[in-house]
Amino acid sequence: MAVSTIEWVDGRIRMIDQTLLPNEFKQIYCDDLPSVWEAIKSLRVRGAPAIGIAGALGAVLGIWNSTEKTYDAFATELKSATDYLATSRPTAVNLFWALDRITRTAQENSHLQISELKEVLLTEALEIIDEDKAMCRAIGQHGMALLNENDTILTHCNAGGLATSDYGTALAVMFSAHEAGKKIQVYADETRPLLQGARLTTWxxxxxxxxxxxxxxxxxxxxxxxxxxxxxxxGADRIAANGDTANKIGTYNVAILAEVHGIPFYVAAPTSTLDFALETGAEIPIEQRAAEEVTEGFGKLTAPKGVKVYSPAFDVTPAALVTAIITEKGVARAPYTDSLMALRDT
Structure with missing residues (x-):
């Protein structure tokens, strides 16, 4: 993408407001913690890697104007910021990974003056962005080797540059293949109820x-x-140690259909999406979204007022349905408990 999905500009966070695409391309600014929290919760920024970046930059923004003089007081203020941002969305592990990384960096540099520590934390957040860009490119390179000339790929939701800092995860495979001259086609699910596939992936x-x-x-x-x-x-929002994968609701459907029709089902994600603290996908928290996203999405009432709605934002695809997991370190195959651990330790 020519324009960054999310970046730090002059003490503020600038991001593409993805709720407006494809009808309007607009960059917005977050000036404080509540605006970052709202941007994550409302899906102005979305996609596991991009949410992680928003969390890291948001934590920095939360302490950027701190007037605390001691490390202990500063650390308390930072913890308040990270705890608050952690409540925005529960499923994507990248958010918590990034917040923990900022906290750990602060602890490792507690000897610095507060003004220096702020700069160190900003440097760390920017490093997360640079690493994400490199990881996405590597995912694309590893993944495109799995594609043949004239392949047609089905994808669900949006795992492109808008979901990351630059190039995407699932879409990185397609971008890389296309740039390498492979002739491919893509079918994109619209992805109900907020149409990330229709609005963002096709765009x-x-x-x-x-x-x-x-x-x-x-x-x-x-x-x-x-x-x-x-x-x-x-793509993926969280992958358990055994390879069970949480992704946008409807992904499990696609995996089952792929199994029935003998079609490979690949998951593309950076290793920061792996959560080895969870043995299986049964432990992954599933975010519940507002009923209005189903009954009156995009401002038009499409169901009777007062109807009960159940709206999980994600589902978990069992590892047994996953042909391979494409990461920046290589391609993992079953048994995932072994192969993912090996990649982590690479």
Whole structure:
């Protein structure tokens, strides 16, 4: 992408407001903690790696104008900021990984003057951005080796540059293949209820000049049955130690359909999305979203007022349905308990 999804500019956080795409491209600024929290919660910034970056920059923003003179008082203020940001969205582990990294950096540099410590924390947050860019490019390179000439890929939700700092995870595989001259096509699920696939994935792929076809979520089985799909590639918000993968609601459906039709189902994610503290996906917290996103998404009432709504934002795909997990360090295959640990220690 020519424009960064999220960045630090003159003491503020600038990001693309993804709720407005594709009708309007607008960059907004976050000047304080509540505005960062709101941006994450409302999906102005979204995608596990981008949420992690928002958390890191948000923590820095929370202490940037601190007037505390001692490390203990400063650390208390930082903890208040990180605890607050951690309540914005529960499922994407990258958020907590980034907040923990900022906290750990502060602890390791507690001997510095507060003014110096602030700069160190900002440098660490910016390093997370640079690392994410490199990881996404590496994911693309590892993943494109799994694609053949003339393959058509199904993807769900948005795991492109908008979901990261630069290049994406699942879409990085497609971008890399396209840039290498491989002829590929993509089918993108619309991704109910907020249409990240329709609004964001198709927009990104069209900008890159990749042949993309939009389908409704409930059309995936039919296009697979017709032989139009050679593989499915999705991103991830959290991956348990055994390879169980949490991603946008509807991903589990795609994995089941891929299994039935004999189609490889790939997950693309940086190792920062791996959560070795969780043995299985049963332990992954699943965010519940507001009923209005289903009943009156984008301002139009589409269901009777007062109807009960159940709206989990994510589902968990069992590792048994995952053909491979593509990371910046390489491609992991079952048994994931061993292969993911080996990648982590690489």
């Amino acid at each position: 990104e792929l069209m900008q890159a000049g990749i042949d993309v076809t939009l389908i409704c979520d409930n059309m995936a089985a039919q296009v697979m049955k017709e032989g139009k799909i050679q593989c499915a590639i999705v």
